Amino acid sequence: MKLKFYLRQLAKMAVQNLLLPVVYQFYRKQSVIPGRVIFADAHHEDLPFSMRRLYRSLIRTDLSVQMICSDYGKDGFRKNLKNMLRFMKHYARAEYVIVCDNFLPAASCRKRPETKVIQLWHACGALKKFGQDTTEDVPSIYKGNVFKNCDYVTVSSDWCIPYYASAMGLPAERIVPVGISRTDDYYDPAFVRAAKKKFEKNYPQAVNKKVLLWAPTFRGNAAMPTVCGEEAIDAMAEELGAEWFVIKSLHPHLLPKDAKKPEMTSEELLVVTDLLITDYSSILFDYLIYRRPLLLFAPDLREYEKKRGFYMDYRSLPGRIIKDGTQLAQAVRETEKHFDPAKAEETFLKYMGACDGHATERIRQMIGTR
Numbered sequence: 001m002k003l004k005f006y007l008r009q010l011a012k013m014a015v016q017n018l019l020l021p022v023v024y025q026f027y028r029k030q031s032v033i034p035g036r037v038i039f040a041d042a043h044h045e046d047l048p049f050s051m052r053r054l055y056r057s058l059i060r061t062d063l064s065v066q067m068i069c070s071d072y073g074k075d076g077f078r079k080n081l082k083n084m085l086r087f088m089k090h091y092a093r094a095e096y097v098i099v100c101d102n103f104l105p106a107a108s109c110r111k112r113p114e115t116k117v118i119q120l121w122h123a124c125g126a127l128k129k130f131g132q133d134t135t136e137d138v139p140s141i142y143k144g145n146v147f148k149n150c151d152y153v154t155v156s157s158d159w160c161i162p163y164y165a166s167a168m169g170l171p172a173e174r175i176v177p178v179g180i181s182r183t184d185d186y187y188d189p190a191f192v193r194a195a196k197k198k199f200e201k202n203y204p205q206a207v208n209k210k211v212l213l214w215a216p217t218f219r220g221n222a223a224m225p226t227v228c229g230e231e232a233i234d235a236m237a238e239e240l241g242a243e244w245f246v247i248k249s250l251h252p253h254l255l256p257k258d259a260k261k262p263e264m265t266s267e268e269l270l271v272v273t274d275l276l277i278t279d280y281s282s283i284l285f286d287y288l289i290y291r292r293p294l295l296l297f298a299p300d301l302r303e304y305e306k307k308r309g310f311y312m313d314y315r316s317l318p319g320r321i322i323k324d325g326t327q328l329a330q331a332v333r334e335t336e337k338h339f340d341p342a343k344a345e346e347t348f349l350k351y352m353g354a355c356d357g358h359a360t361e362r363i364r365q366m367i368g369t370r
Contacts, residue, residue, distance in 0.1 A: 012104060013143070015081065020088050020108040027092035032114045035063045037096045037367070040087055042072040042103055049267055050100035050122040053360050054181045058367070066090060091115070096367055102146045111149040118366070119147065121164075123282035124156040124180050125351040126311040128217070131167030134308050145169045154363060156180050156285065157353040163311045178366070179359025185267065186289045187357030195264070195271035202263040206245035212237075212332065213273040214297075215249040215266055217281040219304075228279070229299050232325025239329040275335055277328075280304060284317065288348040289355065293339040294319035295331055312351075318343040 037058060039051050047055055047067055059065050068090065070083040084105045091097060091106065099106060100120040111117065130137050131147070147153075147168040155164055158177045165172040185191040199206070214233050218225035227250065237246040249266045266283055270276070276287045277295045284294060296319040298304070305314070315321065320338045322331050331338075 011077070015084065016104050016108040016144075020084060020105055021110075023085055023088040024092050024109040027089050028112055030093055032095055032112070033064065033093045034095060036090070036094045037063050037065045037098065038087070038090050038094045039065070039067045039069070039098045040091075040103055040106065041069045041099065041101065042105075043101055044069055045071050045074075048100055048122065049265055050120055050180075050182045051098060052182070053184050054098065054120065054363055057360050057364055063367075099150075104146055106150075107144065107146045107148050109149075116151045117149050118363070119150040119153040119168075120181055120363075121153060121155070123285075124183065124355065125282055125285035126155075126160045126163040126167075127282055127284070127314070128280045128304075129167065129309045129311060132169050133163075133167045136308055150174060152176050152366060154178050154180060154359070156183070156355050157351050159350055159353075176366070177354045178362040179354035179356065181360045181363055182267065183286060183289065183352075183355040184357050184360045186270070186286070192271050195268040198264060198268060199272045203245065203247075209245040210243060210274045211269075211272050212240075212244050212246045212275045212277065213249055213266075213269050214246065214277045215269075215281055215283045216279050216297075219300075229297055229325060232297070232299070232328060233277070235325065236328040236332065240332060244332065275332060277332075280308075280310075280314075284319070285352055288318075288344060288352055291341060291344050291348065293335040294344075295328075295335065296321045297325070297328060299323050299325060316347075318347050 039047060039055055041048050041051070047069055055065065055067070068083065068087045070080060072080050087105050088108070094115050097106060097115060097117045098120060099117065100122045106117055132138060132145070147170055150168065150170060151174060153164055153168060153170065153175045155161065155175055155177050156179060161172055161175045161177060164170075164175045216227055216229065218227060233246070233248065237244070240246070247269060249269055267286065270283070270287055270290065273287070273292065275293050275295065276284065277297050278284050279296065279298045287294060294317070296317060298321055301314070301321070301323060318340055320331060322328055
C-alpha cells in the first residue's frame with residue numbers, strides 16, 4: 001500500500017514539475033482573456049458544494065465561467081492527465097481561477113501576475129493543524145507548496161488569518177476574512193426548505209424523531225484514511241432506541257471508491273440535525289450557525305492532540321467532551337442540560353464572525369463583474 005502510494009506521488013510530481021509547466025508556458029504566449037473564470041477541482045466529479053454558491057452567482061453575469069472538475073482518486077491516470085492538460089490550457093489565459101482544496105496543477109508553474117487564484121477552502125475555522133503545519137497532510141516525498149499561487153484565501157473570521165498563513169505558507173495579507181461562500185446557503189430559506197423536503201423523502205422513518213448526526217473527521221491522510229469510534233456510535237444508537245434517528249455522515253475519504261453516493265450531503269443534513277456528534281471535524285463550525293447542541297466524541301483526544309495538534313483550545317468548544325463510548329447515550333439524553341447558548345454564540349462570533357450570509361457577495365466584489 002505504501003509503495004503504491006509513493007509511486008503515485010512520484011508520478012504526480014513528474015507530471016507537475018516537468019510536463020504541466022511546459023504546457024502552461026506554451027499557452028501563456030497568448031494574452032489573458034478578460035472575464036474568463038475557471039472553477040477547478042480534483043476531488044469531485046461535479047462541482048463541490050464549497051464552490052456552488054459562487055458559481056451560481058457568477059454564471060448570471062457577463063463573465064465567461066467554466067468548470068473543470070475530475071475525481072483524481074477515482075479516475076485513471078490517462079483521464080487525469082487529460083483533465084490536467086485541459087486545465088493548464090485555460091489556466092494560462094484565465095483572469096480568475098477558483099479552487100476550494102489542494103489542487104496541484106494550479107501550483108505547477110510560475111503563474112502570470114494577471115491571473116488571480118482564489119482559494120475558497122472547504123473548511124471553516126481552524127481547529128486541527130493542517131497543511132505545512134503537520135506531517136499528516138503533506139507526504140515527506142512531496143516537494144513544493146501546493147498553495148504558492150493562491151492570491152487570496154477566504155476564511156471565516158479574523159482569528160483564522162495567522163493559522164492559515166502558517167499552514168499554507170503564504171503571507172498573512174493573502175488571507176482575507178470575507179467569510180466562506182458556501183455558508184451563505186445556511187441562511188437561504190430556499191436551501192433550508194429544499195433540505196428539509198429532501199430529508200423527509202429520503203428518511204421517512206425519521207418522522208417525529210430527534211435527528212442525531214455523527215460526522216467524524218478522518219485520521220491519517222487521504223491515501224490511507226481511518227475512522228475512530230464507529231462501534232461506540234452503533235452501540236449508542238441501539239441504546240437510545242426509537243426516540244432518536246441516528247445518521248452517519250462519513251468523510252468522502254472514508255468511503256470505498258465504488259460506494260454509492262450518499263443521499264444527502266453533510267451540509268444538507270445539518271439543516272435537520274437536532275444534535276451533532278463529531279470529533280475534530282471542521283463541520284462543527286458550520287453547525288455553530290444554527291446554535292444547536294453539540295457533543296464531542298474524542299476517544300483518542302490525548303493521542304490526537306500529541307500527534308497532530310490544534311490551533312485552539314479544544315476544550316474551550318461549546319460541546320461536552322466524551323472519551324468513553326459507553327457514556328455516549330447518557331450524554332445524548334443530558335445534552336439540553338449541558339448546552340450553553342451564550343458560549344455557543346461567543347464561539348461563533350470568534351471563529352465564524354464573517355459567515356453572515358453575505359460572504360459570496362463580498363467575494364464577487366473581489367472578482368468584479370461586468
